[in-house]
Amino acid sequence: MLIGRIILQALIIALPFVVFGLYLYATRSAEEAGRRKWPIQLLFVIGLALTTIVWFAAILMEPRERDVCTEPARFESGVLIPARTYPCERKPEDVGVPSSRRGTAPADAPD
Structure with missing residues (x-):
């Protein structure tokens, strides 16, 4: 159980770096192909959505009993x-x- 929490925390910490790497890869390949770069607003919305999903998943995975x-x-x-x-x-x-x-x-x- 503790290993799972450590892995989850590591993934949460690594997620911004992975998204930034994808952004650099996408803009470089878009420039080479002559297309427009990804808009920063789209990346913000994607990051906000991923954060919200992880937050709700953490809440739902927490053991809890009624009363x-x-x-x-x-x-x-x-x-x-x-x-x-x-x-x-x-x-x-x-x-x-x-x-x-x-x-x-x-x-x-x-x-």
């Missing part, structure tokens, strides 16, 4: 606490509220 949240790995007091998954609690009223303040009434709320 399962993930807490990333972190360091606390010099100790690595591994990542964990847990069932998500769906409470719309808690959206955007830090977890330390959930379930408590605001300070200015009447009792």
Whole structure:
């Protein structure tokens, strides 16, 4: 799995160089044949399309389960606490509220 990610990253990094090489090859062969060069706008659109496709492919390949949240790995007091998954609690009223303040009434709320 890690090798696949490394290869994907290498391809993403190499893609602009490959496209630029194709551009140089195409313009050189077009000049020799007496045709017009490729317009830079077309190359921009092709690059944007390829980037968007790779972005969506990466999103779709990411493992994900419905109603399962993930807490990333972190360091606390010099100790690595591994990542964990847990069932998500769906409470719309808690959206955007830090977890330390959930379930408590605001300070200015009447009792």
